[in-house]
Amino acid sequence: MPLGGIIFIIFFIAVFGVILIYLARAIGGVAKRTSEAKMEIYECGIPEMEKKDTKISVNFYLTAILFILFDIEIIFMYPWAVNFREFISAGAGTYVFISMAIFLAIFIYGLWWEIKSKALDWEN
Amino acid sequence: MSSMGTTTFEIVINLVKTVLIFLMMVQAVPILVWLERRGSGFIQNRFGPNRVGPLGLVQLLADAVKFLNKEDFVPDKGNRFLFYAAPVFALIPAAVAFMAIPMSTPLTVGDSTFLIQGYEVNIGIVFILGISAMAVYTMLMAGWGSSSKFSLMGAMRAAAQVISYELALGLAIVGVILVYGTFNLTEMIVAQQGPLRFSGFGFDFVAPTAFLPNWGIFFQPLGAILLFCAAFAESNRLPFDLAEGEAELVAGFHTEYGGFKMLMFFIGEYGHMMIAAGLMTTFYFGGYGIPGWTTQEVYAAGLSMFGNETAASVFNTAIHFLSFNIKFAIFLWIFIHVRWTLPRFRYDQLMDIGWKTMLPWALFNTILTATVIFLASQYIIG
Numbered sequence: 123m124p125l126g127g128i129i130f131i132i133f134f135i136a137v138f139g140v141i142l143i144y145l146a147r148a149i150g151g152v153a154k155r156t157s158e159a160k161m162e163i164y165e166c167g168i169p170e171m172e173k174k175d176t177k178i179s180v181n182f183y184l185t186a187i188l189f190i191l192f193d194i195e196i197i198f199m200y201p202w203a204v205n206f207r208e209f210i211s212a213g214a215g216t217y218v219f220i221s222m223a224i225f226l227a228i229f230i231y232g233l234w235w236e237i238k239s240k241a242l243d244w245e246n
Numbered sequence: 247m248s249s250m251g252t253t254t255f256e257i258v259i260n261l262v263k264t265v266l267i268f269l270m271m272v273q274a275v276p277i278l279v280w281l282e283r284r285g286s287g288f289i290q291n292r293f294g295p296n297r298v299g300p301l302g303l304v305q306l307l308a309d310a311v312k313f314l315n316k317e318d319f320v321p322d323k324g325n326r327f328l329f330y331a332a333p334v335f336a337l338i339p340a341a342v343a344f345m346a347i348p349m350s351t352p353l354t355v356g357d358s359t360f361l362i363q364g365y366e367v368n369i370g371i372v373f374i375l376g377i378s379a380m381a382v383y384t385m386l387m388a389g390w391g392s393s394s395k396f397s398l399m400g401a402m403r404a405a406a407q408v409i410s411y412e413l414a415l416g417l418a419i420v421g422v423i424l425v426y427g428t429f430n431l432t433e434m435i436v437a438q439q440g441p442l443r444f445s446g447f448g449f450d451f452v453a454p455t456a457f458l459p460n461w462g463i464f465f466q467p468l469g470a471i472l473l474f475c476a477a478f479a480e481s482n483r484l485p486f487d488l489a490e491g492e493a494e495l496v497a498g499f500h501t502e503y504g505g506f507k508m509l510m511f512f513i514g515e516y517g518h519m520m521i522a523a524g525l526m527t528t529f530y531f532g533g534y535g536i537p538g539w540t541t542q543e544v545y546a547a548g549l550s551m552f553g554n555e556t557a558a559s560v561f562n563t564a565i566h567f568l569s570f571n572i573k574f575a576i577f578l579w580i581f582i583h584v585r586w587t588l589p590r591f592r593y594d595q596l597m598d599i600g601w602k603t604m605l606p607w608a609l610f611n612t613i614l615t616a617t618v619i620f621l622a623s624q625y626i627i628g
Contacts, residue, residue: 145314153318154317163324164501193416196413208427
């Protein structure tokens with residue numbers, strides 16, 4: 123892993139971005155408070171009624187949890203996929219194929235169950 | 247060659263190269279914006295920007311000057327740190343992931359060899375997927391930092407959409423890994439050199455003409471379609487740009503942004519488009535390879551033309567860089583063309599497509615690929 127190069131470019135981009143923002147601030151200037159309404163957050167012209175704890179549909183949390191579950195299952199397939207041909211040429215193809223078939227059966231059952239239990243429905 | 251070089255000269259060149267690739271990405275964005283506006287103009291039977299300079303090309307410069315002159319605004323109730331940090335962080339994942347994509351054959355000058363990519367990562371696919379997925383954080387930072395309802399809802403929608411399509415994307419890539427048996431993008435491109443060939447079921451098939459290349463699209467057609475569709479959602483482009491659905495959310499997670507901070511989000515979005523185009527090229531269309539000629543043949547042609555190894559290497563690199571960029575530009579144009587052709591989905595439709603259509607199809611693609619590879623090694627027909 124060329125870790126040095128990656129860290130270098132991350133820092134370079136961060137510095138680049140900060141310089142751009144300061145440049146824009148220096149040339150364009152900071153927003154002057156000509157009225158209270160100007161500094162408010164955008165809300166269709168009505169007086170702002172913003173609270174920090176805006177309610178968010180529970181479906182977003184469900185989606186996030188299911189994503190973590192399925193993504194981990196998919197990441198498990200990566201080492202299997204990259205070694206599949208080597209296992210076949212070593213004579214262990216049937217074993218590896220059937221192991222992953224069982225894993226995929228559980229995956230598919232899980233997905234089918236999520237769809238059937240309406241955890242992924244957004245219409246309500 | 248997996249490190250950043252051994253001598254000081256090589257290290258300095260490699261670091262300058264990463265900076266150059268980043269700056270190339272940044273300056274490609276105005277050109278793409280110009281192409282998008284002109285292209286949309288021609289698609290909708292109007293002109294697009296054509297007043298400032300020849301063909302309106304200087305319009306972008308004028309836009310940049312205008313962006314610079316915008317006053318710097320933070321809403322009173324916003325979180326100042328997150329509000330400023332989000333656009334800066336938006337630049338990072340796209341650029342860092344894009345640099346792992348090889349754009350041409352290595353350039354050999356004397357004893358030193360330089361890769362035409364930021365750095366070669368041996369687990370290239372996992373690296374690119376992991377880093378580019380970090381873009382979700384910048385959206386959430388922008389949405390939360392603005393403390394506006396529209397921004398927060400846009401950010402939540404964008405995050406849910408991106409992670410949902412990440413599944414189909416990741417699963418479509420399993421098929422690619424099964425075909426090539428490697429995570430390394432350069433090894434994939436090398437495997438796609440030469441004429442189309444397939445061995446299995448007890449016979450070897452080689453294409454009669456060298457111009458039918460050994461590209462991944464012939465082995466993974468379904469995977470290519472799935473990956474490309476998921477890439478549209480990943481980069482928040484139409485028909486999946488629910489994050490900034492103007493009709494109901496004003497501008498999504500960057501409602502409160504303007505001027506240069508807004509432009510940095512744009513650079514991030516176009517960067518993700520470039521990653522998707524680069525991945526499509528690398529996985530399915532032979533990367534920098536040219537149909538009909540292998541890299542060795544191009545190098546030999548350069549050697550016979552110039553009689554100098556360095557010149558031949560430069561020739562080889564330049565030709566393959568051109569080849570990569572032609573394929574890359576075609577995919578970027580498809581992104582732009584689709585944006586001005588298809589209407590936007592509704593949000594529940596979008597989630598249904600991701601979870602209930604693309605994920606099962608990607609699963610089907612994985613199972614089909616694995617089964618064919620397994621059977622091809624076990625059974626002999628005829």
